[in-house]
Amino acid sequence: MIAQPGKPVPLRDPQEVMRLARMGSMHQSRLSFMRVLLRRMKAEGWQFFRPEWDVGKAGEGHAVYTARTRDRAYSLVAFAHDLPADQRSDRVIATAWDATFVLFDGVPTPSEIRDLRVNVPLQEAGRVTEKVLTLSRANRSVRLWDHVVHALAQGQQPDAALIAEVGYLMRTTAVYGSAKFGAADRAVIADRAELNAPFQAEMLTVYLIRTFVMDLVEHMARAQNETAAKLDPDLKRRFGIGNSTGLGMAPFLVNHPKLIHQWFAAREWALAEVRGLSRALDPEVARFRDFAERAALNASEWHSAHPIQQAKLVQLRTDLALLTAHLAAFDFAQPRPWDALWQWAEAHLGLEGQEQLASLLLEPYGALVDHAANTMAADETPQPLDGQMDVATLAALIEQIHPVALQTDWTAPQARARIWYTSAEKLEPRLGERAEEDLEPYANALCPAHDAARLYGDLAGQSGPIAPFLLHHPEHRHTVRRLQLAATHPYAEIRDNMTHADMAPIDLLRAKLSFFGATRFDPRSDRWLRITMFQNAPFPDELPHTDADDWSYPPLKGGAS
Amino acid sequence: MTQDLSLGELQSLCAKATRGAGRAVGTAEDAGHAVRWLCARGAAGAEALLALLRATDGMATTALVGALPGAVHVDEGALCPLALGGFLSDSGFVPQGPIGPVYAPLLLRPFLAHIPPYGVDIMTERKTFAPQSIRLMRRETACPPVHARAQISVESLAALQGFAARTYAPETDQRRAKGAGAGQLDND
Numbered sequence: 061m062i063a064q065p066g067k068p069v070p071l072r073d074p075q076e077v078m079r080l081a082r083m084g085s086m087h088q089s090r091l092s093f094m095r096v097l098l099r100r101m102k103a104e105g106w107q108f109f110r111p112e113w114d115v116g117k118a119g120e121g122h123a124v125y126t127a128r129t130r131d132r133a134y135s136l137v138a139f140a141h142d143l144p145a146d147q148r149s150d151r152v153i154a155t156a157w158d159a160t161f162v163l164f165d166g167v168p169t170p171s172e173i174r175d176l177r178v179n180v181p182l183q184e185a186g187r188v189t190e191k192v193l194t195l196s197r198a199n200r201s202v203r204l205w206d207h208v209v210h211a212l213a214q215g216q217q218p219d220a221a222l223i224a225e226v227g228y229l230m231r232t233t234a235v236y237g238s239a240k241f242g243a244a245d246r247a248v249i250a251d252r253a254e255l256n257a258p259f260q261a262e263m264l265t266v267y268l269i270r271t272f273v274m275d276l277v278e279h280m281a282r283a284q285n286e287t288a289a290k291l292d293p294d295l296k297r298r299f300g301i302g303n304s305t306g307l308g309m310a311p312f313l314v315n316h317p318k319l320i321h322q323w324f325a326a327r328e329w330a331l332a333e334v335r336g337l338s339r340a341l342d343p344e345v346a347r348f349r350d351f352a353e354r355a356a357l358n359a360s361e362w363h364s365a366h367p368i369q370q371a372k373l374v375q376l377r378t379d380l381a382l383l384t385a386h387l388a389a390f391d392f393a394q395p396r397p398w399d400a401l402w403q404w405a406e407a408h409l410g411l412e413g414q415e416q417l418a419s420l421l422l423e424p425y426g427a428l429v430d431h432a433a434n435t436m437a438a439d440e441t442p443q444p445l446d447g448q449m450d451v452a453t454l455a456a457l458i459e460q461i462h463p464v465a466l467q468t469d470w471t472a473p474q475a476r477a478r479i480w481y482t483s484a485e486k487l488e489p490r491l492g493e494r495a496e497e498d499l500e501p502y503a504n505a506l507c508p509a510h511d512a513a514r515l516y517g518d519l520a521g522q523s524g525p526i527a528p529f530l531l532h533h534p535e536h537r538h539t540v541r542r543l544q545l546a547a548t549h550p551y552a553e554i555r556d557n558m559t560h561a562d563m564a565p566i567d568l569l570r571a572k573l574s575f576f577g578a579t580r581f582d583p584r585s586d587r588w589l590r591i592t593m594f595q596n597a598p599f600p601d602e603l604p605h606t607d608a609d610d611w612s613y614p615p616l617k618g619g620a621s
Numbered sequence: 622m623t624q625d626l627s628l629g630e631l632q633s634l635c636a637k638a639t640r641g642a643g644r645a646v647g648t649a650e651d652a653g654h655a656v657r658w659l660c661a662r663g664a665a666g667a668e669a670l671l672a673l674l675r676a677t678d679g680m681a682t683t684a685l686v687g688a689l690p691g692a693v694h695v696d697e698g699a700l701c702p703l704a705l706g707g708f709l710s711d712s713g714f715v716p717q718g719p720i721g722p723v724y725a726p727l728l729l730r731p732f733l734a735h736i737p738p739y740g741v742d743i744m745t746e747r748k749t750f751a752p753q754s755i756r757l758m759r760r761e762t763a764c765p766p767v768h769a770r771a772q773i774s775v776e777s778l779a780a781l782q783g784f785a786a787r788t789y790a791p792e793t794d795q796r797r798a799k800g801a802g803a804g805q806l807d808n809d
Contacts (some may be wrong), residue, residue, distance in 0.1 A: 442650070444735050535646070
């Protein structure tokens, strides 16, 4: 690529980017955490071993999978269980699963495995030590599981169409990291280069779970018939690991403003960099065209049973058809061609198409943008609040960050129809209807926009530094902290009403999961969805001889996968 | 008997416990960070917070801030270290003379850790969490974190969990059914 003369393209306005409708239309990109991990594993030549396999014919037992970097080792310790169907639930409140896991910091000794066996199958009801980096569990996709076991036991390969329809044999229903239930704090691992980028431990966990699941399904086929077939490698790669995500993840984006800013800022920076390029070279254009075609294929293969997603898919397919037609006649020789393309998209495509294009524009430019992944972590230790800030300055800050909140009628029933709370049962985050029951005493502060509007109202008539005001109005303390952070971290704050009657938590989930690298979002309601992770990605033994970063879009028919 | 905890989960628990005792969200956030800061330096942060919450459970803000900001000394009652610490931190103000009485004054240290050069020590007459008059003295040496985990007595842990539990809505069939998504059975 060629360095750009002329003025840099500004990053998009957070008022535009940090809106739920757009966040709920995001797609994975080069900066997604799964892709960051795979690029690193290949570039650094990670070695993978399976030091233990002790699973019986009934599918019960344990296994250990170890990933070795140059200096360290990380091990997935997997426990397989024989779960009765009437206990299989994806809810946080479930108490038993088909498989339970930890990612262990190192290689566990037999004694450590014994201790893990006592606690890990209990998940939230157990405790783990600082040697544990993540704690997770998974359930089978029963229909596909039975089909694959049966087919392999007959010496046959499973049906590709059914694999395409489901996409996974097991789905994780929670992956806990960062200090939960006794696991190691982020501080323990943050200085390790391989774990510095966000959620790398969690992504490594799921990547290794995928290998375990494939081993387990072949094992269960052999348990039925010693001469059972093994999966064809091309078919095997089409299995990802599913994930069932609900409200447990939704508060994250609100509760980690500094971290969220880093994620969105990196992505927006990358987009602005590409838009700012003065010229596009032929190989870059060719690569872009290829990915645009694959994105259109992805949209056509992507199905959902839910009306919300069906409507979004219609928009996405329409947008990509428009993009395809536009690309056919587009002049890439013009100056700043990517920016011209982007501006056309802003004028002619919906949010789905725009955000898909934002991801596509990064694909040819790994050398330019991939390093931005190193900026996506955050030290979330709070800065001291600036109590010398003047009331007038604070009010102006609210006007700048939350103009929409200030124009909202917060007394209207629609505006405050929802209430976020935590249930006593397994501390499951929930979203209730305010009018239906009295949950007010348990309300979690998950609507910064409303809190900002309330603060603004209480600032009227006040003057001078805010420290004395806060002393007597501690209920505004968290809001002032957020606002002062947002002043220097523009993408920290979501500019929408989180308690609105029509607010869809899946918009929050999709934003976060797109940063994970998920594809094929499959909402089942407005507050939970299924996704597939690492689908089509190379397995550990394939990394040395396979492109580690070409799996996020389906291959074009007749092309290499 | 003690329980080993990660610093993160102790912080989260203490923030919820503080909220459960009726304190504001931002105050609860401060409490979580304060306990974490203290435990990382081997100080009895969780126990200090527990003593504070027990002593001030449900008290209104006005009862916890004495004559602040006008005066740091109060004749009746005592000052909450979370409220006082927040105010001193916000203002960048380190009073020279006697302060308080202050409940569990240990909790003040984290709020003033950023005062140059190395934060402050709390000078007290007695080693107790009960309210007492204190003085602040700027530290001459750094006080870096030394612990990556927290050890807390099972009794203290249970007590903090008790406060935190006040923030959870009791389960009902309707809430269980409608509140979260996914099914009771997921056999697809």
